[in-house]
Amino acid sequence: MENAFATQTQSVRKKINSISSMALNWHLRECGVILMPRIYKRFKPHGSTYVRKTAYKHGREVVKPIDVEDFEEMVRICLVHRDEYKPTSKQYFKWYRNYIILIIGVNTGCRINTILESTPRDFAGGRVTVTEHKTGKRQQYKLSDDIYKVLKKYIDTYNFTMNEFMFPKDRVNRDAIDRSTAWRFIKKLADEAKIEYPIACHSLRKSYGRWIWDQTHDLLLVQQLLQHSSAEETQRYICLEPHDVEKVRGEINHLPNYD
Missing domain, CATH: 1.10.443.10 (Intergrase catalytic core)
Structure with missing residues (x-):
């Protein structure tokens, strides 16, 4: 039964390019076939321990602000x-x-x-x-x-x-x-x-937010300017990393100057 279902599904898939969307839906209902979404497995070359970081067909790189x-x-x-x-x-x-x-x-x-x-x-x-x-x-x-x-x-x-x-x-x-x-x-x-x-394209807006943070270190200000719903969203958006915060800590100097 499973083999027959798989064969029928494969046949229907081959007709996708030649049948209009409306006709295809009608055909599937008549056949009692439901097309399941494809699942893209992790890519792993034969004999290799390397695992592709992207789990699906196409991954998206994280777009960065511009220096x-x-x-x-x-x-x-x-x-x-x-x-x-x-x-x-x-x-x-x-x-x-x-x-x-x-x-x-x-x-x-x-x-x-x-x-x-x-x-x-x-x-x-x-x-x-x-x-x-x-x-x-x-x-x-x-x-x-x-x-x-x-x-x-x-x-x-x-x-x-x-x-x-x-x-x-x-x-x-x-x-x-x-x-x-x-x-x-x-x-x-x-x-x-x-x-x-x-x-x-999105790097322009990200740069706007990141540069303001670099100048002010005020995440809430950047959040307001970008009209984000949370500071966490802004932090991810401008690619603010722990080492960026540590750098700010290392530059703090509140030593009074009595000279």
């Missing part, structure tokens, strides 16, 4: 690429756009989808007014004057209207770029900067 020096190198490379082209060219615009995305990412802490669909209205008068796509939480606060000056120059250079996407594919196609496009240029810059730890 300040590495981020500065990524920005430098981005501007070098931009300045290789004429200011009126399509490539100049793309690298200028990419540069602004990097700057906005580490200075606002907004999620990448929120950044990519930003409009000048969201930063009007130097005030950030956005609603996060993922959580629906609204943020309103004043942007640094220096950051707003950089952003305003970009907006004025390309005459973006108040409700126009600031990060379009190009000056003809005004649709906002998607997350995969942002990931590709971030990955390219990371490779050129010889960054070996895993980073992605």
Whole structure:
């Protein structure tokens, strides 16, 4: 009975690519077959004691915040690429756009989808007014004057209207770029900067939080800025490790100075 069931299930699986979802569901009900989810076992090469850390088909590396020096190198490379082209060219615009995305990412802490669909209205008068796509939480606060000056120059250079996407594919196609496009240029810059730890679009927001912690050592402040529900979530998010806390302990010096 079990062999017959396995044979029937295998036959149905082979038809998945050629039968539409609706037809497939009908076919399964008629056959009385229920497809069970696949279970991916740990990979272990023959004769080896090595056990793959990832238990399922595809594992996910923990995306890291970007070190300040590495981020500065990524920005430098981005501007070098931009300045290789004429200011009126399509490539100049793309690298200028990419540069602004990097700057906005580490200075606002907004999620990448929120950044990519930003409009000048969201930063009007130097005030950030956005609603996060993922959580629906609204943020309103004043942007640094220096950051707003950089952003305003970009907006004025390309005459973006108040409700126009600031990060379009190009000056003809005004649709906002998607997350995969942002990931590709971030990955390219990371490779050129010889960054070996895993980073992605989310690294910009993580860097925002981690850099603030490095400056203040105030986890609750970072939690509030990232709008997390708990300090534990923030601690994991910014990749705060025990040795980071020990380093802070070693720098404490409350010795009075009477000289």
